[in-house]
Structure formats: structure tokens, C-alpha cells
Amino acid sequence: MKRRAFLGSTFAAAAVAALPTRPLQAVFREAPLFPADLDAITGDGRQITIPGSDISELAARLHGRVLLAGDEGYDVARLIRNPSFDKHPALVIQPSGAADVQTAVDFAAEYSLLTAVKCGGHSHSGKSTCDMGLQIDLSLMRGARIDPATRRARVEGGSLLGSLDHEAMAHGLVTPMGTVSHTGVGGLVLGGGFGRLARRYGLAVDNLVSLDIVTADGELRHVSAESNPDLFWGLRGGGGNFGIVTSFEFDLHPMDRTVIGGPIMFPYSKARDLLTMYGEYGHEAPDELQLDYFQAFPPGGADWLAGFAVCYSGPESGADAALAPLQKMGTPIVDGLRAMDYVALQRSGDVDDPRAMGSYMKGGFVPEVPADLAIAISSGMQAHPERSTQLFFQQSGGAINRVRESAMAFPNRRVFGNMMTSVDWPMGADPATHIASCRAYWATLEPFTEGFYTNDQDPELSKVQVDSNWGGNHDRLVTLKDRYDPTNLFRLNANVEPSV
Ligand SMILES: Cc1cc2nc3c(=O)[nH]c(=O)nc-3n(C[C@H](O)[C@H](O)[C@H](O)COP(=O)(O)OP(=O)(O)OC[C@H]3O[C@@H](n4cnc5c(N)ncnc54)[C@H](O)[C@@H]3O)c2cc1C
Structure with a gap:
């Protein structure tokens, strides 16, 4: 061409x-x-x-x-x-x-x-x-193909998580993806990819075997550990900086399709105790357990709740021991924990019309949950009478932390979890006041964070903050950017600016 x-x-x-x-x-x-x-x-x-x-x-x-x-x-x-x-x-x-x-x-x-x-x-x-x-x-490019013999999945660059989960599980296989099935494989995987199985099998990006990418010079390149290994390093965490991925290939793992999952929620007065338990047990929990703390202030003055979104994917014989710390927290208001289909759990957070709600979010990684953070989280959030406000964690640890920070571009390995707070509002409503209160709440939490997830990158961050988040991987990313996108054609992302 x-x-x-x-x-x-x-x-x-x-x-x-x-x-x-x-x-x-x-x-x-x-x-x-x-x-x-x-x-x-x-x-x-x-x-x-x-x-x-x-x-x-x-x-x-x-x-x-x-x-x-x-x-x-x-x-x-x-x-x-x-x-x-x-x-x-x-x-x-x-x-x-x-x-x-x-x-x-x-x-x-x-x-x-x-x-x-x-x-x-x-x-x-x-x-x-x-x-x-x-x-x-890329919405016309959503094909997914599973090869059960080699335990590999190949999906096109515009695919959504749901089709990969669905096709792979039909063969009793999985690869770790995110928690909402209409999220794109493209954005989620290139930035890292946390989810219900990440502590067990690693981030989505840890399971990447190869990619096909069109770089800024228009070349279609096959990228793997053997072919263009420099780009393979950069694409695993470096986001959309180097081109457009047309195809992803993943390793698959055999897994029982029945897991124990769902929400378990307590009165909000328990929030601090729950966070204290989370901060301790979160470090020791088995890799097969994903515990995502969340507190929600639903609109309309309904009860405030605090608890966990749970996924236990290990052997049945280990379930009681893994979930025992939750059972000790008292009587839940909502006990949705049950044996359920993994793909159904992966769809349980989907929304019918994902374009009906505006949202605003702040987030950052925390290395631990100290007592001061538990107090700040549980005492600082303000409810709004009409809009929904949340604080939630995506737990890290396990297999995620066992990969070296320099092994690939993804930089944030040594963390307890990703802490996020967000507000949603029906389109048409004016969110200004509540965005302001979300920012004020975050100002009390941000001092406990170390870095942020590039997939949640806040547009209000400075270049210095964005660059420093890559840690020791930044300079190598700039070298790759100079080589594969020297004019910064792909700049609408967690941008690594070329030096040339
Ligand atoms: C409701 C919701 C739930 C989420 N849950 C999780 C979760 O469980 N785990 C998690 O890790 N993250 C989660 N995220 C964050 C998510 O990883 C990012 O928002 C991610 O960018 C979404 O990818 P996308 O393809 O849907 O986004 P898009 O908006 O389509 O793309 C985002 C960016 O990705 C790049 N990109 C996308 N596709 C390609 C491609 N094929 N080639 C090159 N670049 C590409 C582009 O730079 C683009 O700007 C969630 C986000 C939301 C809104």
C-alpha cells in the first residue's frame, strides 16, 4: 500500500x-x-x-x-x-x-x-x-477461536471479554479477563487486565502469547517472545501506544465452570471492621479467592452497604476455609454467595444500556490497607440523594505479584489492590456538585496510593505523574515509541511521548 x-x-x-x-x-x-x-x-x-x-x-x-x-x-x-x-x-x-x-x-x-x-x-x-x-x-472485528488441543485462544482486536469467556468455557478452559463482559479485550489487555482469576492465573497480559499489530508505519507485524520481542515487551502493559492490535493469542487453563461467587453485604456500620479484616486476610488468602471490597451508597436514600464481591474458583474442599473470615463478620444484609456458573458471574455486572449513565472516577493502587486508610474510606464518603456513589477495590496479589516489574511494560506489581471511587448519574442530570464531592473524598484517600492503573488514567494528571507511573520501565517504552511511533500518531492513550 x-x-x-x-x-x-x-x-x-x-x-x-x-x-x-x-x-x-x-x-x-x-x-x-x-x-x-x-x-x-x-x-x-x-x-x-x-x-x-x-x-x-x-x-x-x-x-x-x-x-x-x-x-x-x-x-x-x-x-x-x-x-x-x-x-x-x-x-x-x-x-x-x-x-x-x-x-x-x-x-x-x-x-x-x-x-x-x-x-x-x-x-x-x-x-x-x-x-x-x-x-x-474495531467493532466489526470480534471473531473468537478456541483451540482446545493446544489450549490457545485467538480473538480479533475489537473483541469483547464476554465472547472469549463464553467460547473458552465451552471447552472447560479460561483465560483471566476483567469483570464486566462488555469491556473490550483491546483496551483491557494492553493495559494489564485485572479480574476474578488474576490472583490465580496472573493478569490478562501475563497470559498473552502473541499479537498481530499494525504499527504507525502501516506494517502488519506478528509479535511474540520470538518475533519482535522488544514490541512484545512493550505491548504487555504499554496500552495503545504502538499501533492497532488486530489479533490477540492467549494461553488457556482448564477450570471447573462452577465457582462460588456473588456479593456479601453488611450494614455500613461494619465498614471499618471489614476493611481491617480485608487488609490482613487479603495478603494471606489463597490465590483462588478474589475478594473485591466495595461500599455503595445507592440513590434515593436507601441503606448504605459495605461488603465484598467474591469469586472462589478453587476446589470445593477448600471453600469453607477460604471463606471463613467472611463468615466471622456477623450477619450479612445481603448474602448472594452461591455456587454459580463462571460465565454467568462474569456477566453479572453488565448493564443493559451501557450508554445510559455518565460516570466519573478516581483511582490508584494501594500497597496495603492501614488503619488510617480504613478510617478515611469509611468516614469520608458522602451520599447523594439521587445519584449512585461507590468505593471499590480490585484485589491484586497472588500470581500477579510473582512477575518481575521489568518483565514487561506493566509496572504496578507490588500492590495490594486498585482502589477506586466513582459516581454515576443518569444522562441529563447535572453531575457538577457530586463530581466535586468525589474529588474531595479522593483527596483524603490519594495520599495512601502509590501509582495508578494506566487503564484508569485520570485525564487531570500531569505528564510528570503519568511518566513516573511507568517506574523503571519508562525509558525502555520511550525507545520503543521512537522506533514504532516517532510522530506519536497513537497519542490518545496513557501516552508515552517519543523523544525524537
Ligand atoms: C464498567 C467497567 C468495568 C471495568 N472492569 C475492569 C476490570 O475488571 N479489570 C480491568 O483491568 N479493567 C477494568 N476496566 C477498565 C478497562 O480495562 C479500561 O477501561 C479499558 O481501557 C477498556 O478497554 P476497551 O477496549 O473497552 O476500551 P476502549 O475505550 O475501546 O479503548 C481504550 C483504549 O485502549 C486502546 N485500544 C483498544 N483496543 C485497541 C487495539 N485493538 N489496539 C490498540 N489499542 C487499543 C486505545 O488506546 C483506546 O483509547 C473497566 C472499565 C469499565 C468502564
Whole structure:
């Protein structure tokens, strides 16, 4: 593929005839030969105009689709899970496979376009969509294939967690993923990937065997421990910094599909005792037990609750001992703990319409849960009469902590857990007051944190804070960035800026 082909080509005029089923058809009806020229923006903020002829040529080259404002599907693509990021890309490309991703990356590079990459759309910082740039939406690339003989799974770069869990478990196999099934494999895995099985089998990224990626130069590269090992190191935790992953290959583990899971919740007056127990037992618990503390202040003045989201995936014979510390905490208000299907547990936190609620979140890793933190957590949260407020942990430890920090780009190994607080609100409501109170609460908790999960990166952090979070891995990431994305085409992420 020659990049130059996009500019000044006469091929574009002939290409129009090949477009009758594409959404751009509507544009051609108004302008018979080409769509209108398009105002857009580059990664460094320059306003540019893309000739309509180049857009029609792009559409003709793709097996997938180009969507412009007004096209069917444009609004679904541009919106992400958190609809408070209400952005309007100049154009959306929906590739059907790796060849289309190469075309899309070439087009983005040709114009130095501000470029967002979307898989599941769960980005907390809203970086999978953008205003006036190009959004590359991978939602047409969701195939999943399991090979039970080699115990390997291969999924396309736009896949969601749910299809991987579902297909693998059908063979009695799993690979550790996150806890909400409509999260994207792309974003979650490239940043790390915590979940219900991570203490047992490691982070999602620890189970990666290989990837196919289109780097900023438009090359499709196979990446593994043997092939492009430098990039393999960087992609395991370095997020979307180096290109667009078109395919992921994972190791699978045999596991019984019945686990003990669900919520166990106590009156809020127990919060401090629960946190004290958590801080002690969390370090000793078996790897097969995932204990995620959470406290929730539901809207409407209902009872405040504190407790745990539990997943025990070990042998039945070990369950009573593993869960004994919870049973000693008194009588729960909600006891949802039961033997259940692992895939059903993985879907239990899904929401029917993930775009119905705005949300705002703060988070950071804590190395432990000291008494002062337990007090700050349990005494500082303010409820709101109409909106839902939470504080929750995603427990770390076990197999996660047994990997060296320099083994791959993912830097935050020696932690007890990821502590997060968030507020959700129905779209249309004004969240300003409650966002302010979420920030004030976080100000009392942040001093207990050491670093943050790049997948939860707060857009309000400074470059110094972002760079230092990579720890000793930062310089090596910059070297990789210089090599594979020297113009910072892929900048809408936990960005590692090139030095060149
Ligand atoms: C409801 C919810 C639950 C969550 N639960 C967990 C959890 O249990 N465990 C956990 O670890 N995290 C969890 N997260 C955080 C999650 O890991 C991040 O939000 C992650 O970025 C989501 O990935 P995505 O593909 O859905 O996001 P997107 O918004 O689609 O993408 C986020 C970023 O990932 C990059 N990206 C995505 N796909 C590709 C690709 N194929 N190639 C290159 N770059 C790509 C891009 O830089 C993009 O900006 C959760 C988030 C939410 C909102």
C-alpha cells in the first residue's frame, strides 16, 4: 500500500461506482461525484481539510466502512460507554480486518490525523473517541477461536471479554479477563487486565502469547517472545501506544465452570471492621479467592452497604476455609454467595444500556490497607440523594505479584489492590456538585496510593505523574515509541511521548 495513493489520485473518481452499499452513498446523492471536503484536526491541533475525493478513495479501498456525521451507525460508533464524552470525529473507519486497519493507519498518517482507537469503548478518560479527528472503531472485528488441543485462544482486536469467556468455557478452559463482559479485550489487555482469576492465573497480559499489530508505519507485524520481542515487551502493559492490535493469542487453563461467587453485604456500620479484616486476610488468602471490597451508597436514600464481591474458583474442599473470615463478620444484609456458573458471574455486572449513565472516577493502587486508610474510606464518603456513589477495590496479589516489574511494560506489581471511587448519574442530570464531592473524598484517600492503573488514567494528571507511573520501565517504552511511533500518531492513550 502506497500512502501517496491517497493524494491527488484519479482512481478516486472510478472508485465511486464501487460504493453503492456503503453509508457514504447518502453523501453521493447530494454530491454526485465525491463527498464534500471534510474539516478535520491533526494530532498536534492543526485544522486541515481532507478532499472529498480522498474520502471516496478511502471508502473504495476498504472492505469495512467509512462513516461521516449523519450516516447510520455514526452516533453508535462515536459514543463510548461513558456518554459524558460526547465527541464528534470528522470520520469513523470501521475496518473488517487487518488489511483495512493498515489502510486506516496509512490514511491517518498521511494527514497526521488526531486518531482514536475504539474496541469496547470503556475508556475512563474518553480517549477512544475524539472531536474532529479520525476514530478507528474495531467493532466489526470480534471473531473468537478456541483451540482446545493446544489450549490457545485467538480473538480479533475489537473483541469483547464476554465472547472469549463464553467460547473458552465451552471447552472447560479460561483465560483471566476483567469483570464486566462488555469491556473490550483491546483496551483491557494492553493495559494489564485485572479480574476474578488474576490472583490465580496472573493478569490478562501475563497470559498473552502473541499479537498481530499494525504499527504507525502501516506494517502488519506478528509479535511474540520470538518475533519482535522488544514490541512484545512493550505491548504487555504499554496500552495503545504502538499501533492497532488486530489479533490477540492467549494461553488457556482448564477450570471447573462452577465457582462460588456473588456479593456479601453488611450494614455500613461494619465498614471499618471489614476493611481491617480485608487488609490482613487479603495478603494471606489463597490465590483462588478474589475478594473485591466495595461500599455503595445507592440513590434515593436507601441503606448504605459495605461488603465484598467474591469469586472462589478453587476446589470445593477448600471453600469453607477460604471463606471463613467472611463468615466471622456477623450477619450479612445481603448474602448472594452461591455456587454459580463462571460465565454467568462474569456477566453479572453488565448493564443493559451501557450508554445510559455518565460516570466519573478516581483511582490508584494501594500497597496495603492501614488503619488510617480504613478510617478515611469509611468516614469520608458522602451520599447523594439521587445519584449512585461507590468505593471499590480490585484485589491484586497472588500470581500477579510473582512477575518481575521489568518483565514487561506493566509496572504496578507490588500492590495490594486498585482502589477506586466513582459516581454515576443518569444522562441529563447535572453531575457538577457530586463530581466535586468525589474529588474531595479522593483527596483524603490519594495520599495512601502509590501509582495508578494506566487503564484508569485520570485525564487531570500531569505528564510528570503519568511518566513516573511507568517506574523503571519508562525509558525502555520511550525507545520503543521512537522506533514504532516517532510522530506519536497513537497519542490518545496513557501516552508515552517519543523523544525524537
Ligand atoms: C464498567 C467497567 C468495568 C471495568 N472492569 C475492569 C476490570 O475488571 N479489570 C480491568 O483491568 N479493567 C477494568 N476496566 C477498565 C478497562 O480495562 C479500561 O477501561 C479499558 O481501557 C477498556 O478497554 P476497551 O477496549 O473497552 O476500551 P476502549 O475505550 O475501546 O479503548 C481504550 C483504549 O485502549 C486502546 N485500544 C483498544 N483496543 C485497541 C487495539 N485493538 N489496539 C490498540 N489499542 C487499543 C486505545 O488506546 C483506546 O483509547 C473497566 C472499565 C469499565 C468502564
